[in-house]
Amino acid sequence: MAVHVLLVEDDEALAIMLRYNLEAEGYEVTLAPDGEEADHYLSTREFDLVILDWMLPGVTGIELCRRMRLNPRTRAIPVIMLTARGEETDKVKGLSTGADDYVVKPFSVPEFMARMKAVLRRARPLKVADELTVADIRLERGARRAFRGRREMRLGPTEMRLLEFFMENPGRVFSRGQLLDQVWGHETYVDERAVDVCIGRVRKALTAGGEDNPIRTVRGEGYMLVKPS
Secondary structure, eight states, rough: OOOOEEEOSOOOHHHHHHHHHHHHTEEEEEEEEEEEHHHHHHHOOOOOOEEEEESSSOOOOOHHHHHHHHSTTTTOOOOHHHHOOOOOHHHHHHHHHHHHHHHHSSSOHHHHHHHHHHHHHHHHHHHOOSSEEEETTEEEEETTTEEEEEEEOOHHHHHHHHHHHHHTTTTBOOOHHIIIIIITTOOOOOOOOHHHHHHHHHHHTTTSSSOOOOOEEEEETEEEOOOOO
C-alpha cells in the first residue's frame, strides 16, 4: 500500500512542488491549505505522515500538532514541521510540541525526502519495507509478487493491495468500510460487497496449495489476517 501523506501548506507553489515530488516517489498525497481543513481530514481519514507548515491561516501548525498529540487517534502519526523560523528556540518549541523532525525553509528537496524516509522508517517500518513477511506469506513490493511458502500466488492489482494492507496490519480487525477506504481509495465509489468478493479471491490464492486460511471473518466487525500456524 502507498504511504498516505497529509501535506498542510498554504504556499501554493511550495505545495505543488512537494506534491509533485512525493507522488513521483509513489506516495499518496492529500493537500490541505490550512489547519481547519487538515483537522477535518485527520478526523475522517487515515494517514501515515503529516507534513505541516508552522505558519498557517487560522489554526497554526503548532496548534494542530498539539491537537494531534492529545488525540488518541492521531497521536502516533509522525509529523514533519516546515517553517521559515530557524532560531533554536523555535526548533525546540516545534519538537517539544510533538514534531518528529523540523525542516527550515528554504530546503533541498533531496535532503527533505531523505529525512522524511528516515522518519517513516522509524515510525512506519512496515510501510517502507521492500518486502513484507507474515509467517510463510511473503510479498515483494517492487516486483508486485506474492508467495505462500515457495508457491507464487496469482493476484490481480486490487487483491495484491488488499493482501499488502492486511500484511501491514496483522492481527487487526477492519470493517468493510475501512477496507474500501484503505484499499480502493476515498474517491472510489463501489459497493461494500466488492470487499467480500475480493476477500474470497485472496483466500482462494492463499489456500490454493491446501494451506490454512489466514483471513478470518469476525462476525459483526469485519476481517483480519492472523499468522498461519
